[in-house]
Amino acid sequence: MLIDRGARPLEAFPGSQRPWRCQCMTCGQINAPRYNDIVNKGGGVCRGVCRSQKIATRLKHNSHAAAATMQRWGWLPLEPYPGAAKPWPSRCAQCATVKIKRLSHVRNGRARCSNCAGRAPDTATATAIMRAAELIPLAPYPGQQMRPWLSRCRRCRHLATPTLASVRLRGHYCWACKAVAFPARAALDEEQAVACMLTHGLEPLDPYSGDANTPWKSRCTTCDRKSEPVPTSLPGHHRGCPFCARLDISPTEPGHLYLAVQDDLQALGWGVAQGRRRLHDARRAWRPLAWWHLPAAQDAWAFARHLKQQLRSNGFPPVSRGDISPDAAWAQTASLDEVSVDHAVRLVERVAGPASHEADPPALDKQASSCTPGWNAASGLKA
Known part of the structure; x- marks a missing residue:
């Protein structure tokens, strides 16, 4: 049986269900097929070079036929045919978007353009959608529809961080404009x-x-x-009396975006504040490093969200609280072992301008908000 299949036995017959060592007489590779598998499944004896060559021969297509198949499904190949299962850069005949396709995928029914279908628009299409919704992108397209995209509203000139998915679903999406229209609806x-x-x-x-x-x-x-x-x-x-209630940040009043460092945990934190309140307590002191003074706190929130999106998309996770709560993490932090302060400052300066490194920000007679990393009025840590 093995000799008829092109293999030479190297040991006595061990049984129909046990591996039988043999050598392929074509490529010389040693294999160990089971006798039952050869008889019942009709497969070959060699599982190495010979099997690969058979599969390659079966999948091999003429380059002209492969190109014709791609064109029939609406794709114009940009490079010579590389193989059925290999990446093949092609241009969509409908929207002219360049995508990496595979002939095997196209033949199996996965030939539709994700840009035409709206699942994965390219940068030009995404930018056109934002501009049609009166939003001017200030940062490169993040690459996914569910990621925040730093933009400026054409109507109110404030910053916003909508996702492309929300803009496509709701059209113009700006919290500042929404805040202006809200009082009329909430009469x-x-x-x-x-x-x-x-x-x-x-x-x-x-x-x-x-x-x-x-x-x-x-x-x-x-x-x-x-x-x-x-x-x-x-x-x-949730404001009541301004004398006995702790005030939150007012989004329309001036505010600060800040970067701070926690030396014990080697953590970088960021947040929004209105005033001179420092991030410190007896156990864990946050040391402020850089400030950006902005005319509206809602713009500072937009920059803070942009910084968080940039750090998380590059694989920088938040810092764990360690001995205080091992399962919890500060949402507005990153480890200094993975990202440097200079890198974080540059990410913000690209969209917000130069940072200030003075000891204290200008007094605005406001307290720090809950955006402060780990801040709580009583303990100094976020609840």
Whole structure:
């Protein structure tokens, strides 16, 4: 049996279910097929060079026939035919996008252009979609539709970081424009406005003006001090009395994007702040290194999100909290063992301009936000 199949036995017959060492009389390679496999499956004896040559011969196609197959499926080859299973750069006849195709994939039904189908648009198509939605890209296309893309809104000139998928689904996508249009949609009548004030511990002292965007003189039911909050700002930011409530960052007021270093963990952190509040506590001190002063905190958020996207897409994970909580990680951090401070500064300076390395940012009379890496008012660590 083995001799008829082109192999010479090297040992006595071990049994039909056991490997039988033999030598291929064509290529000289030693194999160990099972007798049952040869008889029942009808396969060859040699599993090496001879098998590869048979497969290559079966898959081999004429270059003209291969090119004709590609053209029939809408692809114009740009290089000589490399082989059925090898990458073959080709241009889509419909959208002129260059893709790496394989003849075997095309013949098996995977011939559709992902750019025409909208699954993987090229840079030119993605940029055209953003510009049609009145968004000007400020960074190269990240390569995936679900990744944030730093852009500038043509309507309000503020920065935004929408994903290409959200723009394709909703059209113009800018949080600053959305914030301007929100008050009109969230207009409150007198009963709703009074209920909103009382819910946040504020007792109105003047009649309702009819405009929920107008400051309303009121008294705090906790500290008995007077203030003039805007009713529409209360539900979104959970603000009550400005004297006894911790203020978050106001997106329309000036803010800072900062980089800081935690020396014990060798961690690089970034975030948004409004004011001079330092990142430090008795156990883990964050040492600020660079600041970018921006006219609106929402622009600082956009730059911070862009920095995070760039670092994560290049394989730089966040830093673990170690002994405090081994399973948790700071979302706004990266290890200094993997990325340098200079590299992070350059990533931001490409889109935000030169950084400031002064000891303190200008006073804005605001506290640091929850974007601060690991910040908590009580413990110095993010909850």
